[in-house]
Structures are given as structure tokens and as C-alpha cells.
Amino acid sequence: xxxxxxxxxxxxxxxxxxxxxxxxxxxxxxxxxxxxxxxxxxxxxxxxxxxxxxxxxxxxxxxxxxxxxxxxxxxxxxxxxxxxxxxxxxxxxxxxxxxxxxxxxxxxxxxxxxxxxxxxxxxxxxxxxxxxxxxxxxxxxxxxxxxxxxxxxxxxxxxxxxxxxxxxxxxxxxxxxxxxxxxxxxxxxxxxxxxxxxxxxxxxxxxxxxxxxxxxxxxxxxxxxxxxxxxxxxxxxxxxxxxxxxxxxxxxxxxxxxxxxxxxxxx
Amino acid sequence: xxxxxxxxxxxxxxxxxxxxxxxxxxxxxxxxxxxxxxxxxxxxxxxxxxxxxxxxxxxxxxxxxxxxxxxxxxxxxxxxxxxxxxxxxxxxxxxxxxxxxxxxxxxxxxxxxxxxxxxxxxxxxxxxxxxxxxxxxxxxxxxxxxxxxxxxxxxxxxxxxxxxxxxxxxxxxxxxxxxxxxxxxxxxxxxxxxxxxxxxxxxxxxxxxxxxxxxxxxxxxxxxxxxxxxxxxxxxxxxxxxxxxxxxxxxxxxxxxxxxxxxxxxxxxxxxxxxxxxxxxxxxxxxxxxxxxxxxxxxxxxxxxxxxxxxxxxxxxxxxxxxxxxxxxxxxxxxxxxxxxxxxx
Amino acid sequence: xxxxxxxxxxxxxxxxxxxxxxxxxxxxxxxxxxxxxxxxxxxxxxxxxxxxxxxxxxxxxxxxxxxxxxxxxxxxxxxxxxxxxxxxxxxxxxxxxxxxxxxxxxxxxxxxxxxxxxxxxxxxxxxxxxxxxxxxxxxxxxxxxxxxxxxxxxxxxxxxxxxxxxxxxxxxxxxxxxxxxxxxxxxxxxxxxxxxxxxxxxxxxxxxxxxxxxxxxxxxxxxxxxxxxxxxxxxxxxxxxxxxxxxxxxxxxxxxxxxxxxxxxxxxxxxxxxxxxxxxxxxxxxxxxxxxxxxxxxxxxxxxxxxxxxxxxxxxxxxxxxxxxxxxxxxxxxxxxxxxxxxxxxxxxxxxxxxxxx
Numbered sequence: 022x023x024x025x026x027x028x029x030x031x032x033x034x035x036x037x038x039x040x041x042x043x044x045x046x047x048x049x050x051x052x053x054x055x056x057x058x059x060x061x062x063x064x065x066x067x068x069x070x071x072x073x074x075x076x077x078x079x080x081x082x083x084x085x086x087x088x089x090x091x092x093x094x095x096x097x098x099x100x101x102x103x104x105x106x107x108x109x110x111x112x113x114x115x116x117x118x119x120x121x122x123x124x125x126x127x128x129x130x131x132x133x134x135x136x137x138x139x140x141x142x143x144x145x146x147x148x149x150x151x152x153x154x155x156x157x158x159x160x161x162x163x164x165x166x167x168x169x170x171x172x173x174x175x176x177x178x179x180x181x182x183x184x185x186x187x188x189x190x191x192x193x194x195x196x197x198x199x200x201x202x203x204x205x206x207x208x209x210x211x212x213x214x215x216x217x218x219x220x221x222x223x224x225x226x227x228x229x230x231x232x233x234x235x236x237x238x239x240x241x242x243x244x245x246x247x248x249x250x251x252x253x254x255x256x257x258x259x260x261x262x263x264x265x266x267x268x269x270x271x272x273x274x275x276x277x278x279x280x281x282x283x284x285x286x287x288x
Numbered sequence: 289x290x291x292x293x294x295x296x297x298x299x300x301x302x303x304x305x306x307x308x309x310x311x312x313x314x315x316x317x318x319x320x321x322x323x324x325x326x327x328x329x330x331x332x333x334x335x336x337x338x339x340x341x342x343x344x345x346x347x348x349x350x351x352x353x354x355x356x357x358x359x360x361x362x363x364x365x366x367x368x369x370x371x372x373x374x375x376x377x378x379x380x381x382x383x384x385x386x387x388x389x390x391x392x393x394x395x396x397x398x399x400x401x402x403x404x405x406x407x408x409x410x411x412x413x414x415x416x417x418x419x420x421x422x423x424x425x426x427x428x429x430x431x432x433x434x435x436x437x438x439x440x441x442x443x444x445x446x447x448x449x450x451x452x453x454x455x456x457x458x459x460x461x462x463x464x465x466x467x468x469x470x471x472x473x474x475x476x477x478x479x480x481x482x483x484x485x486x487x488x489x490x491x492x493x494x495x496x497x498x499x500x501x502x503x504x505x506x507x508x509x510x511x512x513x514x515x516x517x518x519x520x521x522x523x524x525x526x527x528x529x530x531x532x533x534x535x536x537x538x539x540x541x542x543x544x545x546x547x548x549x550x551x552x553x554x555x556x557x558x559x560x561x562x563x564x565x566x567x568x569x570x571x572x573x574x575x576x577x578x579x580x581x582x583x584x585x586x587x588x589x590x591x592x593x594x595x596x597x598x599x600x601x602x603x604x605x606x607x608x609x610x611x612x613x614x615x616x617x618x619x620x621x622x623x624x625x626x627x628x629x630x631x632x633x
Numbered sequence: 634x635x636x637x638x639x640x641x642x643x644x645x646x647x648x649x650x651x652x653x654x655x656x657x658x659x660x661x662x663x664x665x666x667x668x669x670x671x672x673x674x675x676x677x678x679x680x681x682x683x684x685x686x687x688x689x690x691x692x693x694x695x696x697x698x699x700x701x702x703x704x705x706x707x708x709x710x711x712x713x714x715x716x717x718x719x720x721x722x723x724x725x726x727x728x729x730x731x732x733x734x735x736x737x738x739x740x741x742x743x744x745x746x747x748x749x750x751x752x753x754x755x756x757x758x759x760x761x762x763x764x765x766x767x768x769x770x771x772x773x774x775x776x777x778x779x780x781x782x783x784x785x786x787x788x789x790x791x792x793x794x795x796x797x798x799x800x801x802x803x804x805x806x807x808x809x810x811x812x813x814x815x816x817x818x819x820x821x822x823x824x825x826x827x828x829x830x831x832x833x834x835x836x837x838x839x840x841x842x843x844x845x846x847x848x849x850x851x852x853x854x855x856x857x858x859x860x861x862x863x864x865x866x867x868x869x870x871x872x873x874x875x876x877x878x879x880x881x882x883x884x885x886x887x888x889x890x891x892x893x894x895x896x897x898x899x900x901x902x903x904x905x906x907x908x909x910x911x912x913x914x915x916x917x918x919x920x921x922x923x924x925x926x927x928x929x930x931x932x933x934x935x936x937x938x939x940x941x942x943x944x945x946x947x948x949x950x951x952x953x954x955x956x957x958x959x960x961x962x963x964x965x966x967x968x969x970x971x972x973x974x975x976x977x978x979x980x981x982x983x984x985x986x987x988x989x990x991x
Contacts, residue, residue: 031539035432035436036432038428038429039428039433039445042425043448046449046452047451049464049466049467049507050452050455050460052466052467053459053462063471065466065469067472067473067476067477067480068476107307107311110303110304110307110311111308111311117295117296118291124628124629126308127628129312129316132316133316135560135561136564137565137568137609137610138568138570139568139570139606139609140323140606140609143589143593143602143603143606144320144322145315147319147322148319148323151322163314163315166315167311167315167316170311187716188720188722190687190716191720191721193708194686194687194707194708194714195713195733195734195785196708196734196737196785197708197733197736197737198708199296199298199299199300201737202297205722205736209724228456228457230457230458230571231570231586234570235570244456244458247458247459247462248458248574251458251465251575252574255465260462262459263459263462263463267459270451270455271451274454281443
């Protein structure tokens with residue numbers, strides 16, 4: 022199976038190294054998750070005071086966290102609404118531009134991906150204050166969209182590269198208007214990507230901290246609320262949030278792999 | 289524009305161009321310009337003006353007192369005049385205090401204090417070290433995932449890497465906070481073994497040293513190095529490795545002549561992302577230091593905005609960070625001979 | 634449906650510095666099956682895309698039914714194009730594909746689906762409307778593409794090598810089918826191909842293109858029997874090419890000195906004595922033995938069995954001469970040295986010029 026070019030000794034060392042690396046990745050997460058079930062008031066695994074689920078209950082009654090969750094969802098939906106059309110338009114324009122002007126535009130459109138998140142947050146904060154809009158959910162949406170739209174655009178661009186242009190030409194030739202070609206041929210072709218891009222945008226927005234913390238002003242999202250809890254007043258409630266994140270991620274990753282595996286078998 | 293109109297029709301071409309233009313202007317370029325503008329001007333410190341106003345009002349109050357106890361009309365008139373004059377002066381200063389004039393220049397940059405500059409340089413050096421260490425740690429991992437495993441093992445490993453990658457960075461930092469805390473895992477184990485006396489605060493204060501930030505930062509951003517490398521290495525035709533081996537090349541030579549040259553774009557992207565994320569990280573230092581020293585530059589920026597309320601200084605700091613990151617990207621692109629299009633893949 | 638004529642009036646197409654089509658005049662009659670034949674890169678696809686409206690000519694005009702098409706996009710012209718890869722919409726059903734042009738024209742859904750079903754019946758695909766293009770065979774997809782193009786009732790149907798993806802047997806079947814459909818609907822067909830067999834089998838008239846120029850426009854028979862240029866002569870069918878020098882010209886008959894000896898033939902160009910010339914003789918026009926105006930003695934070098942016929946390869950003084958004769962028992966014991974002959978009308982004489990193969 023494996024096309025090993027190494028000797029067995031080297032192969033063993035490499036595998037041991039990777040195993041160690043995985044342990045390094047997962048052990049801290051395990052520690053964090055375990056503390057969610059410790060009845061000790063301070064998040065800890067070394068001071069074990071017995072198994073409990075009371076922190077889960079406490080989380081369910083934590084108003085600020087619940088409100089943060091709602092804000093996070095609102096911001097993420099806003100980001101989807103802004104970045105999917107922007108990314109789509111940018112990708113459609115880029116695929117039809119010549120090499121020279123295309124590269125210029127491309128550089129500008131992907132630059133937010135390579136810019137530190139705090140810079141995006143700061144520049145949005147300053148820009149919107151000029152219009153009398155203080156930091157808050159709206160500015161957070163704008164700041165996050167500036168780079169999430171780039172990710173969406175890259176996804177659309179990759180899909181458009183695999184597009185059969187003759188389909189659009191055939192539709193035009195049959196008398197369709199450009200609008201109809203776009204609606205009946207181009208959009209259906211891009212629809213799966215739009216869905217993927219929306220999921221990616223939602224997750225990126227939901228998880229974002231470095232940009233959001235500058236743009237959010239006096240409001241808060243789930244993630245900024247977690248951050249301020251981590252700085253002032255640690256509580257196992259945060260570990261419960263961590264457990265939920267870990268479980269959701271594992272379920273999503275395993276489902277994805279199973280689906281992908283089945284598709285691979287089907288082909 | 290003509291080719292766009294040809295491809296999408298005038299209406300849609302205009303619509304797409306307008307949306308793209310709005311994105312560029314409203315979300316990217318103008319905010320960036322606003323930040324740079326903010327970094328380039330300042331208002332004279334309000335403190336001096338306020339002090340001067342306070343002093344004037346003091347004088348006025350004293351003069352008023354003198355005026356009330358004074359019986360001589362001539363002296364009264366002189367005092368009245370003095371009061372009126374000082375009042376006018378104070379009014380003028382008050383206007384200035386409310387809206388001090390903007391002054392443009394580079395003072396926000398040159399005024400950075402020695403300590404702040406030290407932190408700036410230290411942040412960049414740490415970020416470079418994080419990048420380098422991540423590169424060294426990740427290369428074997430990427431190699432194994434992309435080239436030295438069968439399809440099934442590769443999938444399992446990919447999932448093993450994706451799960452921690454997908455979990456929120458704050459939680460990843462938090463996990464390390466729990467490990468390095470005063471009564472965290474390491475101190476706890478050492479105390480249990482009898483090396484430390486935790487009950488009398490005999491713990492090792494990991495969180496008070498910058499290395500805590502460093503350790504957590506590597507943990508948080510190491511995977512941004514792995515995935516770009518895996519992606520490029522996966523496109524390497526394994527037959528090339530076999531052929532090189534067949535021609536008598538040793539393991540080191542194969543890596544140096546075949547695998548690493550092929551991985552170049554991935555290495556460049558990994559380095560750029562890791563450096564950019566760690567140099568600009570606010571989450572890791574904010575959580576790991578918990579206000580006990582070991583500042584990261586991003587924390588200074590945050591305080592300029594949300595504690596000192598000096599947006600001009602804060603913007604100047606942010607611009608400095610942006611300049612360093614941009615320079616780093618350009619250097620990496622030149623060094624590895626890759627273009628922006630390779631990077632964004 | 635009624636066919637319209639297509640006229641190209643001094644059409645020139647340049648992309649940057651390269652000229653894809655040199656100034657070209659072409660008149661395609663209403664209702665004819667017209668082929669444009671040429672090797673890849675000769676500009677035939679560019680010409681087709683110009684007629685359909687995807688390319689604006691750099692100079693000149695395209696007229697369809699006498700109407701100038703300048704400034705009209707592909708969706709405003711009375712043409713329909715069948716693409717080389719067919720370009721069926723993969724996400725739509727077969728019926729939706731066929732009805733697409735009607736949908737674009739605002740025909741009500743029930744009406745256009747009924748019409749689609751009729752057209753599918755016309756191309757012998759009745760009942761296939763609910764399937765997806767991916768579920769069909771190559772030949773069926775081909776017919777869907779035709780039905781989809783016919784649905785918009787075009788006056789001119791443009792076909793861009795639509796048979797090239799099919800295997801040989803199906804291709805031959807589809808040739809006959811295309812011809813039959815063209816007869817039935819009576820509109821103008823403009824067919825692009827690099828396959829001379831297709832062009833000769835289906836077309837009323839054929840234009841041969843090379844390097845952005847139209848070399849000859851005529852019927853299939855004339856194209857084969859009386860090619861106008863050395864390129865056409867060598868591109869269509871097999872040809873013996875004999876270079877030589879003009880000895881004399883009189884009354885359209887030229888005498889050429891060739892390595893095989895003097896040959897007389899019909900002059901296809903104005904030739905001056907002493908000038909370089911090319912003599913072309915079809916292999917099947919050469920007979921074994923004497924009896925015709927031109928005779929040549931040559932050594933039998935090889936024989937290639939084609940089935941019903943045999944190609945005999947002769948050599949004389951380093952020159953090759955191929956003779957195609959019907960297969961038969963008399964070919965079993967041929968002498969190694971033979972006399973061959975061909976008529977004066979079978980030898981065509983051209984001024985020196987580019988050939989089709991190298």
C-alpha cells in the first residue's frame with residue numbers, strides 16, 4: 022500500500038513522530054474537555070472533586086453566552102449575505118479579465134486573506150466611525166466580510182475554472198438573453214459552490230476572534246465573550262463550550278470523511 | 289469591460305463590476321486608507337490646554353474675589369478688564385480643547401516609546417521563531433501524510449489534523465492555559481510528585497513568562513503550516529521519488545532535490561500564514577499573559593484603541609504591523625519564487 | 634422553417650497581430666448543405682463563430698437573408714449552432730434542453746414541452762424527454778443536440794464537427810441521418826469538418842480552407858475531379874505529385890519534364906516555359922500497361938492490400954508512383970519492371986504551391 026522509500030527503521034521513527042505530534046494536538050484538548058465534568062469550581066483536572074454535569078446546566082442558564090451565540094449567528098448570516106455575492110461577482114469578473122489587469126485585481130481581492138485580522142478590524146472600525154457607526158455587530162459583519170469574501174471568491178474561481186464555456190455560448194445561441202443564461206446555466210452550475218462557500222463563511226465568521234474583537238465595540242459574540250471570560254474569571258462553563266465544540270467538530274469531520282469515502286467507492 | 293459585456297451582457301457585467309468595486313472600496317481599500325490617514329495625524333495633547341484653562345479660571349476666580357473686596361472704582365475697573373481678558377482667553381482655549389487642530393506628520397510613528405518599540409521588535413522575532421519552529425515540526429508530518437502513507441492512513445491522519453484545526457483557536461489557547469496555570473497540569477503533576485509545594489504558592493509561574501505565549505502560539509498556529517505543505521506535496525508524482533532512489537540518491541538528497549523544491553509554494557504559503565497569524569495574534573497573548581507582563585504588540589494596539597483612546601497612535605501601530613507583514617510576504621514570494629496566484633491556491 | 638442564404642462580404646478576422654481569416658467572400662445558397670473543409674487551424678471554426686455571432690469580423694460584413702448582422706449577438710441571429718462537444722446542459726432533462734430556446738422566447742411551458750416532444754420524435758428519440766443527457770449514448774446525445782437547435786426554427790444551422798466524438802460506424806450512420814434531416818427541414822446547413830469523407834458524402838457544395846483562405850468552392854464531384862490548387866488536389870483524396878519544369882504550353886495543354894520523363898497534362902494555371910510546375914495524377918487513374926497518352930516505365934517496389942483494391946507502389950529514379958487497381962487474381966504474378974500509362978486529361982498541372990501534407 023504505502024510507497025515507502027525509507028528503511029523500516031526510518032519508517033518506524035517517522036510514524037512514531039507523527040503519533041507524538043497527534044498526541045501533542047489532542048492531549049491539551051482532552052485536558053480541557055475533561056475539566057468540564059469536574060465539580061471543582063475552578064477549571065482543573067488535577068484537583069478532581071468528582072464527576073458532574075452541573076456546568077452544562079449552568080451554561081444553559083448563562084444569559085451572556087446565549088446572547089453571544091445569537092449575536093454570532095446574526096453576524097455569520099450577515100457575513101454570508103455580504104461575502105457570497107461579493108465573492109461571486111469578483112470571481113465572475115476575474116475569470117473574464119486578461120492576464121495583466123486580472124492579476125492586479127486579483128492581488129487586491131485576495132490581499133485581505135494575507136492581512137492580519139486585527140488590521141481588518143481596526144480599519145473597519147475607523148472607516149465606519151466616519152459615518153457615525155460605532156463598533157458593534159454591523160462593523161463586525163463588514164470587517165469579517167472583507168476577508169471572508171476573498172475565500173468565497175477563491176472557491177468560486179476554482180469552480181469556474183472547471184466550467185464548460187460552450188454551455189453558456191450554446192444557451193446564447195439558442196436565443197437566451199444574458200440574464201437568462203446566468204440564471205439557467207451559470208447559477209445552477211455554481212450553486213453547489215455557493216452552498217460550500219456559505220458554510221465556510223458561516224464557520225469562519227463564527228470562529229473569528231482577532232478581527233471581531235476590534236470591530237465589535239461594546240457588543241459581544243460567543244467567541245469574544247469566551248475570550249473575556251478566559252481573561253477575567255475562569256469557570257468550567259467555558260470548558261463545557263469547549264466540549265460542545267469538540268464533539269460537533271468530530272461529528273462533522275467523521276461524517277464528511279464517511280460521505281467522501283462512500284462517494285469514492287461509488288466511482 | 290468590453291469583454292465582460294460580451295460575456296455577461298451589459299446589465300450583468302455592470303452589476304458584477306459594481307459589486308466588486310463596492311467590495312474593494314467599502315471593505316478593503318478605503319478602510320485601509322482611513323486607517324493610514326488616522327495614523328498620519330494627531331491633535332496636540334489636550335492635557336496642556338486643559339491645564340491652561342484651569343489656571344485661567346483659577347485666576348478669574350481670584351480676581352473676582354479681589355474685585356468684590358475692592359472698594360476703589362479705578363482698581364475695580366482694572367480688575368474687570370483683567371477678568372474680561374482672561375475670560376476671552378479661556379473661551380478661545382476651550383474652543384481649541386473641543387476641537388484641536390489636526391497636524392499631519394510621522395510623529396505617531398516616531399513617538400513610539402522605547403518599551404513599545406522593544407515589544408514590537410520582540411513580537412516580530414517571536415513570530416519568526418514560531419514560523420521557523422512550525423516549519424521544522426511540520427515538514428515530517430506533511431511528508432508522512434502526503435507521501436508516505438496509503439490512502440486509508442492518509443485519510444485518518446487528515447481527519448486527525450482537521451479536528452484540532454477546526455476547533456476554535458481560543459479553546460486551543462485555553463487548553464494550554466489549563467496546562468501551564470499555577471495549579472495547571474504541569475504544576476499539578478510536579479506537586480503530586482513532591483517537587484513543588486503548591487499549597488504555599490511554590491508553583492512555577494509559567495504564565496508570567498513570554499515563553500507561555502510562545503508555546504501556546506505554536507500549538508495554535510502550527511496546523512496552518514501543515515495543510516499548505518500537504519496540499520502541494522500531494523501533487524508530487526511518487527514515481528519521481530522512486531526514480532531518484534533508483535538512480536542512487538539517498539534519503540537526504542531526495543528531500544533536498546526532489547521533495548522540498550516541489551513543496552516550495554506550500555512552504556511559502558505555510559510560512560506566510562503562520563507568520564501573519566502569530567505576529568498579528570491578539571487572542572493568544574491576551575489569554576496567556578492575563579495581564580502579567582509578556583506583552584505582545586497586538587495588545588499594545590488594542591490598548592491604544594480601547595484603553596488610552598488614542599486612535600491615532602493605535603493606527604500608527606497597526607500600520608507598522610501591516611508594513612512588516614507585507615514585507616514578509618514579499619520577501620517570501622521573492623525567496624521561493626512564487627506568485628500571488630500560487631499562494632492563494 | 635425556411636432556409637436563408639448567407640453571404641460573407643470581404644470578411645477579415647484578426648486577433649492582435651495574427652490574421653485568422655484573410656479577406657473572404659463566400660455565398661452560401663438558401664437551403665443548401667454547405668461544408669467548410671480544412672485542416673485544424675485553417676480558420677474554419679473562426680469563420681463559423683463569426684457567422685453565429687460569437688466573433689465580430691475585424692473587417693467586412695456578414696449577411697443572412699440579405700440582412701447585415703453587424704452588432705447582432707448570437708442570441709439575435711437566425712442561426713443555431715451545434716457545438717463540437719454538443720454543449721448539452723447537463724443539469725437539465727433532455728426535454729428541457731430541447732425546449733430551452735423556446736423558453737428563451739417566452740413560449741408557455743406546456744406548449745414548449747409539447748414541441749420538444751415532437752422534435753424528439755423527429756430525431757427518433759420519442760419518450761426520452763425525461764432523461765438526463767448523461768444517461769444517453771453518444772449518438773442519442775447527438776440527436777438531442779440537433780433537436781435542440783431545430784427547436785428555435787433557425788434559418789441556418791451551423792455544425793462544428795459534431796460527429797468527431799463518435800466511432801466510425803455511428804459516424805457513417807449519422808452522416809446519412811444529418812443529410813436526411815436537412816432534406817426534411819429544408820434549411821441551410823453549414824457544416825465544419827476536417828474529414829473529407831464527411832464533406833464529400835453529405836454536401837451540395839464544399840469550400841476548402843487553408844491558412845485562413847478559401848481555396849476553392851464547388852461541388853463534391855468537381856472538388857475531387859478538378860481541384861483548383863495544389864493544396865486542394867493533395868488535401869482531398871490521394872494524389873501522385875510529380876515536380877517538373879514546364880517545357881511548352883498550348884491550348885490549355887502543358888508538356889512537363891519530370892524525373893519520370895515528359896508528361897502532358899491539363900494546365901490548371903498560367904504556366905510559362907521553364908517555370909517550376911507540379912503534375913498531379915490520381916492513383917486510380919493510372920493503368921497497368923500502355924494505351925494512354927503518357928507512359929512511364931517503373932520498378933514495382935511494394936504492394937499494399939486495401940481489400941477491394943490494391944495500392945501498387947512503383948519507383949523510378951528515386952520517384953514514387955502509386956497505382957490503385959481493383960483486387961484480382963491477375964495481380965498475383967506481376968513482373969518487377971512494368972510500363973504504366975495515364976491519359977492527358979488525368980494529369981493536372983499546377984504552378985508550384987503549398988501542398989496539404991508537409
